[in-house]
Amino acid sequence: MMGNLLNAVRFLRVMLRYRRAGASFLLRGLEIVPGFRRKVVYLQDRYQVKQQMKLRQQSIGHALGDRTIVCTWAGHQVCSLRLPEGVEATADQFFLNRPIRDAMHVIKLASQFVQIRPGELVFDPGCGAGRHLYYFVDSLGCRAIGIDIYKPAIEVAQTANWDRRVRFLSQSSIEPGILESVLPQGCDYVFINSWLNHIKDYPGYEEFARRVVMKCRYLLVITSTKDQLDRLLDLAEILAHEVRDGTQFALLRGSLSQTLSPT
Numbered sequence: 001m002m003g004n005l006l007n008a009v010r011f012l013r014v015m016l017r018y019r020r021a022g023a024s025f026l027l028r029g030l031e032i033v034p035g036f037r038r039k040v041v042y043l044q045d046r047y048q049v050k051q052q053m054k055l056r057q058q059s060i061g062h063a064l065g066d067r068t069i070v071c072t073w074a075g076h077q078v079c080s081l082r083l084p085e086g087v088e089a090t091a092d093q094f095f096l097n098r099p100i101r102d103a104m105h106v107i108k109l110a111s112q113f114v115q116i117r118p119g120e121l122v123f124d125p126g127c128g129a130g131r132h133l134y135y136f137v138d139s140l141g142c143r144a145i146g147i148d149i150y151k152p153a154i155e156v157a158q159t160a161n162w163d164r165r166v167r168f169l170s171q172s173s174i175e176p177g178i179l180e181s182v183l184p185q186g187c188d189y190v191f192i193n194s195w196l197n198h199i200k201d202y203p204g205y206e207e208f209a210r211r212v213v214m215k216c217r218y219l220l221v222i223t224s225t226k227d228q229l230d231r232l233l234d235l236a237e238i239l240a241h242e243v244r245d246g247t248q249f250a251l252l253r254g255s256l257s258q259t260l261s262p263t
């Protein structure tokens with residue numbers, strides 16, 4: 001109940017600050033009206049742009065490109081709304097319209113081995129606009145730290161962070177030394193969602209993967225990459241694993257599982 005209230009305030013803040021994204025979210029609600037359709041039209045071929053960014057080893061995975069929300073009713077266009085790349089597109093894609101079902105599913109999968117408790121520290125190395133971290137904080141009472149290299153994502157995350165319950169940083173998680181400075185004592189959970197596929201081939205990933213396992217008790221992972229998790233996070237022991245609609249959900253054991261006791 002309290003979690004829902006906190007979440008509603010976060011949503012309101014994001015909707016009021018990013019009005020176009022807010023309008024897009026409200027239009028989505030109209031999809032319950034018979035005959036009403038809302039679709040997102042991208043103004044460029046995002047696949048090609050992504051491939052080029054990958055070749056140049058630029059950061060990828062954020063809300064890429066301007067987009068237009070086009071709504072029709074009974075086959076007639078009734079409105080169109082342009083969302084420019086940056087904070088508006090990010091608020092739309094990675095906050096207001098980002099479902100948390102996937103996070104709830106991995107938590108349920110993990111629950112046969114671990115129970116997440118209030119006060120435990122969750123770290124997300126590619127947190128986007130923080131949508132999932134807020135679930136850990138508001139509904140499960142955790143503490144949280146999120147990093148994202150894309151500044152507009154952190155700006156949206158901070159807009160929702162009115163109570164400063166989450167610590168957000170805008171930088172690359174795979175730069176040497178980041179984990180040591182952000183998690184000097186380690187953490188209880190590393191939560192990784194839709195991030196490994198963007199980062200796994202970049203220089204610095206392998207070292208990050210080794211260090212992050214040493215810095216936590218458990219890892220909760222959601223990824224659509226086909227690569228096996230025991231190769232991507234080779235020091236961690238897989239405790240639970242499930243593939244659903246092409247997405248891997250897993251709980252892995254980190255090195256601190258024996259030493260760091262829950263706070």
Ligand SMILES: C[S@@+](CC[C@H](N)C(=O)[O-])C[C@H]1O[C@@H](n2cnc3c(N)ncnc32)[C@H](O)[C@@H]1O
Pocket residue numbers: 059060061062063094098125126127128129131132147148149150153171172173174192193194195198199
């Ligand atoms: C597909 S989004 C997922 C965001 C969030 N985990 C979610 O599920 O909503 C991937 C995110 O990874 C971020 N990212 C890419 N490279 C990164 C890096 N080196 N360090 C931190 N974040 C990075 C992108 O900016 C983007 O926000």
